[in-house]
Amino acid sequence: MSREERQRAWRRGWWAETLCTIALRLHGYRIMDRRLRTPVGEIDILARRGQTLAVIEVKAREDFASAAESVTDRQKQRLIRAAGWVVSGRPALAALNLRFDVMLVAPRRLPRHVVDAWRADAQWLRSRGEISW
Numbered sequence: 001m002s003r004e005e006r007q008r009a010w011r012r013g014w015w016a017e018t019l020c021t022i023a024l025r026l027h028g029y030r031i032m033d034r035r036l037r038t039p040v041g042e043i044d045i046l047a048r049r050g051q052t053l054a055v056i057e058v059k060a061r062e063d064f065a066s067a068a069e070s071v072t073d074r075q076k077q078r079l080i081r082a083a084g085w086v087v088s089g090r091p092a093l094a095a096l097n098l099r100f101d102v103m104l105v106a107p108r109r110l111p112r113h114v115v116d117a118w119r120a121d122a123q124w125l126r127s128r129g130e131i132s133w
Contacts, residue, residue, distance in 0.1 A: 016060035016105040017044055023103070023111050029054065038085045041078035045103075046086065053096040055083045057117075060105040064112055067104040071117070076100070080120040 001009075021031050029047040036043040045056040057079060061067035079100060087093045102117040 012060055013058070016103075016111075017058050019105060020056070020058050020103040020111050020113075021045060021047075023113065024056075027113075036082075036086065038082045040085050041082035043079060043082050043086070048096065051096055052099055053087075053093055054099050054101050055079055056101045056103055058103045058105065063106050064104045064109070067106060068102070068114070071102055076118050083120070 017034060021034060024031060024045070024047050027049075029049045031045065031047050032053075033043070033046040036046055043055050044058040045054075047054045047056060057071060057075065059067040059070050061070060083098060083100070087098065098120070099116050100118050100120065102114040104112040104114065106112075
């Protein structure tokens with residue numbers, strides 16, 4: 001991938017995340033962090049609404065179907081580990097209900113929010129030592 005293609009992809013991703021944060025705010029979410037880098041992975045958007053902490057993966061593609069298909073099992077596991085790392089470093093977040101969402105972005109369309117897109121098997125993760133909460 002050339003430098004120009006990487007820059008274009010970065011700008012597209014940044015714009016998609018910005019659009020999603022606006023949509024989330026309009027629906028009552030408080031954006032806690034964006035492009036949150038952890039030692040185990042990056043979280044696109046970390047948002048809170050009431051007693052729910054949402055870890056949100058943003059996918060921008062030509063259509064919603066291809067955006068949805070682009071979320072891999074490997075990415076899901078990376079996000080689960082990253083969420084565990086964030087929660088373990090911020091004890092106040094441990095009391096919240098953790099949820100994994102996806103926001104799909106397609107050209108000339110409002111973002112589509114897929115709530116509770118997948119669930120972490122916390123017992124399995126604890127047994128492997130990947131999370132401590």
